[in-house]
Amino acid sequence: MKKRVLITGAAGFLGSHLCDRFIREGFQVAAMDNLITGSKTNIEHLFQHPDFEFFHHDISKFVHLPGELHYIMHFASPASPIDYLKIPIQTLKVGSLGTHNLLGLALNKKARMLIASTSEVYGDPLVHPQNEDYWGNVNPVGPRGVYDEAKRFQEAMTMAYHTYHQVETRIARIFNTYGPRMRLDDGRALPAFMSQALRGEDITVFGDGSQTRSFCFVDDLVEGLFRLLMSDYASPVNIGNPSEITIKDFAEEIIALTGTDQKIVYMPLPTDDPKQRQPDITRARSILGWEPKVARQEGLKITYNYFKTLPEFNKN
Numbered sequence: 001m002k003k004r005v006l007i008t009g010a011a012g013f014l015g016s017h018l019c020d021r022f023i024r025e026g027f028q029v030a031a032m033d034n035l036i037t038g039s040k041t042n043i044e045h046l047f048q049h050p051d052f053e054f055f056h057h058d059i060s061k062f063v064h065l066p067g068e069l070h071y072i073m074h075f076a077s078p079a080s081p082i083d084y085l086k087i088p089i090q091t092l093k094v095g096s097l098g099t100h101n102l103l104g105l106a107l108n109k110k111a112r113m114l115i116a117s118t119s120e121v122y123g124d125p126l127v128h129p130q131n132e133d134y135w136g137n138v139n140p141v142g143p144r145g146v147y148d149e150a151k152r153f154q155e156a157m158t159m160a161y162h163t164y165h166q167v168e169t170r171i172a173r174i175f176n177t178y179g180p181r182m183r184l185d186d187g188r189a190l191p192a193f194m195s196q197a198l199r200g201e202d203i204t205v206f207g208d209g210s211q212t213r214s215f216c217f218v219d220d221l222v223e224g225l226f227r228l229l230m231s232d233y234a235s236p237v238n239i240g241n242p243s244e245i246t247i248k249d250f251a252e253e254i255i256a257l258t259g260t261d262q263k264i265v266y267m268p269l270p271t272d273d274p275k276q277r278q279p280d281i282t283r284a285r286s287i288l289g290w291e292p293k294v295a296r297q298e299g300l301k302i303t304y305n306y307f308k309t310l311p312e313f314n315k316n
């Protein structure tokens with residue numbers, strides 16, 4: 001008997017890679033998305049697969065899914081700063097009401113549920129690198145608060161269902177991730193820099209570029225998530241790549257990779273933009289036996305080759 005997994009946010013960047021992985025592992029995949037930030041093109045190659053079903057649904061509303069269900073991967077949410085600035089209420093609702101609906105479904109179906117939490121629960125961190133015992137430094141009423149607090153509520157609600165209803169739950173705190181199928185216009189640093197290079201535009205670094213991030217290639221992340229789901233560990237686990245870089249150096253790496261002759265231009269730093277971010281992955285190493293394998297140089301090349309194939313850059 002094949003196991004069945006519900007993947008929410010299935011048409012998004014991470015969701016679509018999870019669909020591929022679970023199909024490859026021999027699961028039946030129920031994919032759900034309301035397509036406000038996701039795109040069907042990310043999963044259209046799976047539509048003819050006998051083990052793949054797609055449900056166009058907003059999980060902030062009651063989720064009805066007939067049939068057996070063994071696992072839920074909850075990846076539905078706007079996830080880039082410009083998206084959650086544009087749709088702040090939906091961001092809050094999917095993290096809170098959506099998570100509650102899915103936990104109810106998990107309880108009802110006796111399914112194990114993994115939630116996509118985030119390094120944003122640490123806010124602009126005062127501890128470096130960030131380990132899972134750090135409680136964070138979040139501004140609830142700032143522009144990022146709608147995402148950060150929704151995700152913090154999501155963790156609290158998930159832990160409550162685990163404690164009071166004995167639902168099997170897993171909490172992944174995902175750090176910056178990149179790879180093919182990122183949305184070109186999602187406003188994040190990597191798609192912004194690569195699309196600027198491809199269009200011959202200036203490379204926009206916010207602030208003085210001294211803020212840091214640590215970028216994980218999507219295949220590494222998916223491996224970590226899969227291992228976490230299959231583990232018996234209910235407390236939060238950081239999944240990310242500890243290789244940290246300033247945004248200015250990151251922009252320069254992309255300039256070198258793409259061979260663009262464009263220059264960096266400096267723009268104002270967005271409000272509450274975290275100054276530094278690096279996952280402490282000691283827990284993931286010891287509990288999951290996992291660590292990232294793909295070096296940034298290699299991952300960036302794969303991602304750039306994907307962006308180059310997009311219709312926007314192949315008009316003639």
Ligand code: UDP
Nearest residue numbers: 187188189190192204205206211213247273
């Ligand atoms: N950033 C930038 N130029 C851009 C887009 C983003 O300098 O065109 C910066 C942004 O201010 C942040 C970092 O790059 O400091 C990573 O931003 P991203 O939106 O990719 O992720 P997050 O801030 O959520 O980690």
